[in-house]
Amino acid sequence: MSEVQQLQAAPRTAWHVAEVTETRRETPTAARISLDVVGWPGNLAGQHLDVRLTAPDGYTATRSYSIASSGDGERVVLAVDRLPDGEVSPFLVDELRAGDRLEVHGPLGAFFVWRPPASGAVGRPVQLIAGGSGVVPLVAIARAHADAGDATPFRLLYSVRTPDDVFFAAELEAARRGPAPLEVEFVYTRSAPDGSGGPVGRITRERLAAAVIGADAAPIVYVCGSTGFVERVAAWLIELGHDQAAIRTERYGGT
Amino acid sequence: MQHFDGNLLAGPLAEVFAFDPTTARARCNGCGAVAELATALVYRSGAGSVARCRGCGAVLLSLVEGDGRRFVNFTGTGAIEITTAGRDDA
Numbered sequence: 571m572s573e574v575q576q577l578q579a580a581p582r583t584a585w586h587v588a589e590v591t592e593t594r595r596e597t598p599t600a601a602r603i604s605l606d607v608v609g610w611p612g613n614l615a616g617q618h619l620d621v622r623l624t625a626p627d628g629y630t631a632t633r634s635y636s637i638a639s640s641g642d643g644e645r646v647v648l649a650v651d652r653l654p655d656g657e658v659s660p661f662l663v664d665e666l667r668a669g670d671r672l673e674v675h676g677p678l679g680a681f682f683v684w685r686p687p688a689s690g691a692v693g694r695p696v697q698l699i700a701g702g703s704g705v706v707p708l709v710a711i712a713r714a715h716a717d718a719g720d721a722t723p724f725r726l727l728y729s730v731r732t733p734d735d736v737f738f739a740a741e742l743e744a745a746r747r748g749p750a751p752l753e754v755e756f757v758y759t760r761s762a763p764d765g766s767g768g769p770v771g772r773i774t775r776e777r778l779a780a781a782v783i784g785a786d787a788a789p790i791v792y793v794c795g796s797t798g799f800v801e802r803v804a805a806w807l808i809e810l811g812h813d814q815a816a817i818r819t820e821r822y823g824g825t
Numbered sequence: 826m827q828h829f830d831g832n833l834l835a836g837p838l839a840e841v842f843a844f845d846p847t848t849a850r851a852r853c854n855g856c857g858a859v860a861e862l863a864t865a866l867v868y869r870s871g872a873g874s875v876a877r878c879r880g881c882g883a884v885l886l887s888l889v890e891g892d893g894r895r896f897v898n899f900t901g902t903g904a905i906e907i908t909t910a911g912r913d914d915a
Binding site: 583618619620632634675676678679680681682797800818819820821822823824 | 827828829830831832833835836839845847848861863864
């Protein structure tokens with residue numbers, strides 16, 4: 571029985587044609603892109619997809635993007651940050667318009683995913699740690715947690731340059747106010763909101779230690795951000811006593 | 826050269842395997858460490874991707890694509906361990 575259930579739990583991967591239904595500014599450097607993907611089997615919270623662009627001369631470029639949405643249905647939401655020297659992201663952020671079509675491969679990934687615990691059970695606490703646009707799959711996880719009304723304690727620590735750079739601010743606030751337990755803490759690396767009073771600057775080991783669920787509570791920890799951010803944070807978590815096997819990481823490159 | 830991680834291999838490997846192998850635990854022939862492929866360090870170029878052991882840096886596998894062909898070479902990988910569904914019933 572459980573074999574059947576687990577097989578059903580991982581939606582089948584395939585190439586699809588996606589139609590852009592809406593694109594809008596998410597932050598000064600990022601766009602939120604809503605897709606209608608005919609035949610999309612739904613996706614788990616935390617999964618990603620690959621986007622393939624083909625130039626008129628046949629040159630192709632493929633990049634992976636995290637999915638901000640989850641669950642059944644053919645609507646898929648991405649949020650893409652523009653990399654200054656990127657080949658694909660400037661097009662997606664600045665040029666893509668409603669009605670355009672994209673080739674997408676997915677849903678992908680079975681490692682960096684979260685499934686709500688079986689009906690009513692309280693799972694191990696979950697700590698989400700995001701650097702910049704690395705918050706996108708964690709938004710999917712936090713929203714899935716909220717939508718499920720899941721009683722598992724959740725915390726999000728979100729490192730971001732300025733308040734204007736926060737992705738899905740309204741959705742995170744709604745999830746925080748919802749019945750599923752979620753605490754959200756920001757680390758501002760360039761400038762903080764007026765009157766917040768907190769320190770401004772890159773996350774430190776001390777700040778991390780103070781903000782995350784302690785190792786004694788044995789949380790499952792999801793860390794997503796630039797490669798440098800993820801590796802710093804994951805190394806500190808292990809120094810702080812977290813079990814390496816309970817730390818799930820996703821690196822999007824960069825510095 | 827900047828690197829990523831094995832989550833990035835889910836797409837290309839999904840076109841080769843009937844399951845997502847990024848959660849399979851691979852043994853490094855270099856140091857013997859066993860870890861999910863998703864946690865490997867992945868270096869990417871126009872030709873494809875190379876996954877290296879997070880522990881010792883040895884090459885675990887390489888993926889080369891082009892010209893209508895795809896080469897998957899598990900150069901430095903010993904056994905891979907796949908958690909099969911339905912173990913509870915076994």
